[in-house]
Amino acid sequence: MKKMLIVSLIAVASCSSYAARQSSEPIKVIEPIVGLDTAKVELGKTLWFEPRLSASNTISCNSCHNVATGGVDNLPTSIGHKWAVGGINSPTVLNSDLNFVQFWNGRAKDLQEQAAGPIENPIEMAFSHELAIGTLKSIPQYREWFKEAYGKEEFTITEVTDAIATFEKTLRTPNSKFDKWLKGDDSALTKEQVEGYALFKQKGCTACHSGPLAGGQMYQKMGLVKAFKTDNPDVGRKAVTGNDFDKYVFKVPTLRNVELTYPYFHDGSEWDLQKAVEIMADIQLGQTLTPQESKKITAFLTTLTGEQPQVTLPHLPPSTHGTARPQI
Amino acid sequence: MKKMLIVSLIAVASCSSYAARQSSEPIKVIEPIVGLDTAKVELGKTLWFEPRLSASNTISCNSCHNVATGGVDNLPTSIGHKWAVGGINSPTVLNSDLNFVQFWNGRAKDLQEQAAGPIENPIEMAFSHELAIGTLKSIPQYREWFKEAYGKEEFTITEVTDAIATFEKTLRTPNSKFDKWLKGDDSALTKEQVEGYALFKQKGCTACHSGPLAGGQMYQKMGLVKAFKTDNPDVGRKAVTGNDFDKYVFKVPTLRNVELTYPYFHDGSEWDLQKAVEIMADIQLGQTLTPQESKKITAFLTTLTGEQPQVTLPHLPPSTHGTARPQI
Known part of the structure; x- marks a missing residue:
């Protein structure tokens, strides 16, 4: 009876911390997405791993946003067609549907618009939408899958990017230690991690790093x-708006799964998460963190690693006589 | 009663065709492999997708032997470090444990010996065994997994390649239409496919293309x-033995999943399976096939596509301060 009472009290305590934390904490829980169209998800997954969307037939979406490694390639900037070195660090695909805009400079309004970019970027997949559609249409199985997913024989880059975006939406990482704590499980975080989170708020990091991401x-x-300080010439959002006050303005990146998504910053210059925290505090907030403080904040940040998506590799349908040959 | 009798007779017919075909046909059934050590398989799968076994941290085993595309990259020859173009067509990893030797020229006796090659080949992964081991040892999760799989703290390239080879052994493709037919299911093949198989034997293809592979x-x-006729300078097995009579001598490749493993031949010069059949008949057997004959043989060859392996992407453990940085 005594035991039952304790259990009940814990349950009540949990419920109230849950309610309190859910409403008051600046970082919100990430939940898995539900209700997506299965045919579009499956088609999108196949396209996600499809190297024939690139001129060389060797680069797929997953090459730079690898689901096996936190949705990134863990390079300062990516390697593209003919070993071209990219201009900016590849952001993670994990939970990316929750971004308010896409790309570091926000030049795409959503994942569908984003997905069209790399296919025809000469230093990424170096293909064209026309050639990509030609390749997919030359393969009977793709024509069948598009018909199943979109209910019509004809398809364009619109359906291709919609399917890819629909698959990307499945790549949520729920149930991180931090989310368990947000839901009321006090044992999910260590004392150091709780203190790190308190510091994270106190120092002002949550002014930018808030919300579910x-x-x-x-x-x-x-x-x-x-x-x-960087050698990277990217001017950020100025490239989109033309306004000088947008120079070096970027979308604030998610800190979800940040322990997996090194190296950090838009130039991929920092490999050490604790140092990245110290640099951010210094140049964004004008605060010098003690090593103890940055260590605690880093300990908190590792609690944002969620359950990684379980993705079974698709089997890509073979090319036909009509399929474009790789351009090496 | 009449129906039951017919069913029984079909069953008997099937059993006897099974027994007869199993013992008399030159091509044998492929079965899934059983009894492998699960810890080694899982570790090997992780290493299979591990780009940090390459100098650039962008090339994994799966880059050139993609399980999503018949265990190959569908290129004439592969793209390696800094966009180096390989010297010979990448053979499929599917069912590869059944090869009597590995590589086109047989320079590795088994999969474990083979797996050591690409890691330190300067035009493939361009790393070294020493650096690869250093990378893996710098990651606590790998140290733990190696201990679980091999029962000791220390590991070398021997355990790394053993784990990769153990995973590769799981990549069998059973239950092809042809295997179903071999097991007595007459309905598994069309008339054209059965005729194509008869021609395949009659023309002498099975002199080399026999056994389960x-x-x-x-x-x-x-x-x-x-x-x-080829521009490819590879001399085949002569490179291993030094003997002139081994010039242009290669391991006979498997025809399992051949519809997925284009382009064909060691130089990857032929994209069309029917043309590849005609060339083989001409230069290996001195026979000119009619288009009807090569079409039938091609129809038979597509029945060798088996169930493709279901592989869930691993989640690679993050690097640490001690992990070597990518060399781009």
């Missing part, structure tokens, strides 16, 4: 208080 | 009757 909800200047 | 059991000269 702990980021991805706004633009911010990189180097708000002090200039960010 | 329909190949992979012997060496043979490429251009036995007439010279094979």
